[in-house]
Amino acid sequence: MLKVLFAGTPDVAVPSLRTLAADTGHFEVVAVLTRPDAPTGRGRKLMPSPVKQAALELGIPVIESDPSEESFVSCLKATGAEAAAVVAYGKILKEHVLDALPLGWYNLHFSLLPDWRGAAPVQRAIWAGDSVTGATVFRITKGMDCGPILAQSTVTIGAHETAGELLERLADDGSHLLAASLEAMAEGRIVPVEQPQGAFEVARKITVEDAHLRFDVPVFAVNRQARACTPNPGAWCELHADGDANGEPTTLHVLAARPIADDDRDNFATMLANRAGNGDADGTSASSLNPGELLVTKRKVWVGTVTDPLELEQVKPQGKKAMKAADWARGARLAPTAYVK
Template sequence: MLKILFAGTPETAVPSLRKLAQDKEHFEVVAVLTRPDAPTGRGRKLQPSAVKRAALELGLPVIESNPREETFVTELAATGAQIGVVVAYGNILRQNVLDALPMGWVNLHFSLLPEWRGAAPVQRAIWAGDSVTGTTVFQLTRGMDEGPILAQSTEEIGAHETSGELLSRLADDGSMLLAAALEALAEGRLSPVEQPQGTFNIARKITTEDAAVRFDAPVFAVDRQIRACTPNPGAWAMLHNTSGEGDDTEDKSAVLHILKAAPADTEDTHVPSDLKPGELAVSKHHIWVGTMTSALELLEVKAQGKKAMVAADWARGAHLSETAHLG
């Protein structure tokens, strides 16, 4: 039976933790390493990570120590773990930590390495318009996602799939790949394969600033950006809504979060065909925004300080002026 130290933090890592913990024939999860409780929500109350909640539910010991602390390697050895398993942990492990366990460390990464090494592989794959992605189990080294590959599995990216939806699917599928790879590794049935050398796409983290939607791009590119940024960090645009006339004109600018959108059906005669980038058009049941090419239909939005709403319902109550636009 393979003794595992599991390291992970967000909900994405929970399917893998549950899969390994429940397979008592092949694995024993001796401890779970996760990030310390962090302030969350409006009240900024300390909340445990999703992995910590799952670990406590499963009755597993939890470690929240910083891997950079001098005593961490000793703490690691005391667990009796043979191998470390990382799924979206969020901390970089130093070489002395990587060397501390007899069988080293393996990582589940949500791309087909060597493509999309880095923090946001799922988001970047959608934004780039990739049609296929997948999961990779590889041995951790000091280089960013550069270690030898143990196993891979491919997945098609849905035409309307958001990064949150795709990541959830990959987390479930990846948990099965991870378990199979660990079982084969323990039995000596896997030979690690070095990743090819070359220049590959890097999946840098998407910031809130990156998520500001640019409507002066083709509709397919705008759609990809919104899907890539949903749910995190969340696509948004400034709504410019003027009121009054002459010297009394007031620009009521505010952030509008775009939760769901889709390229409009260009064959539908009700869809406006001459909207400028960012220009809005509203009907009883629809709201469209112009792009560099054709219109994008807004389906679900969230105004600043408000709840999420069907976009057409929001538009009816937003008192939009004739010159209201996003940008």
């Protein structure tokens, strides 16, 4: 039986912890390493990480000391762990810490390495328009996500799948890949393969400013951006409800959106022509809504891009709760010239 230290912090790491803890025939999770309790929410109340909460439920000892502290290695060795499983822990581990466990440290990373090394592989894969991604288990070395690979699995990215939805799928699938890889490693049935050398895209962290939606691009591009930034840090734009460029905008969070559906094109063209006073849709195309311009009906809210319009499905206005975009638009008192930017 392999004695394992588990290191992780957010929700995405919990399935792997639970999978390893449940497989008592192959693993003993001797301790969990996670971040200290952190202030959360409006009240800034100290809250444990999702991984710590799961560890306490499972009755597993929790270590919250920083790996950079001098006493950490002694604490680590006292657990009796032979190897460590790491999923979204969030701390850089120095070489002397990596050398402290006899069988090493192994990370579950949510990309097909060497593609998308870094902090936000799932988000960057969606933003780049990748059709396939996956999970990789590799041995951690001093370089960033560049250690030898034990195993990989692939998944197809759904056409309308958000980063949160894809990450949830990968977390569940990856938990089993991690367990199988550690088991095979401990039994000597797997030979890690070095990653190829070369220049590969780095999945840098997505900031709040990165999540500011652009509409002066094709609809596929803004759709990818919105999906990549959902749920975190959250796609958003500036709403000019009165249509005045000099007025004070408010923030509109976009929780769900997608390019116009084919069966909505005739309806869109008719509504656009009627608003323009043309009386019919002849000569009107779905691309004739200006970037950022809004077109609102009883059931639909469209925003223009440089190609087809984007349908807003669910939004969260500044200071209010999430709601269907059409419900929001009915009560928002939008001027005919209202736009987002």
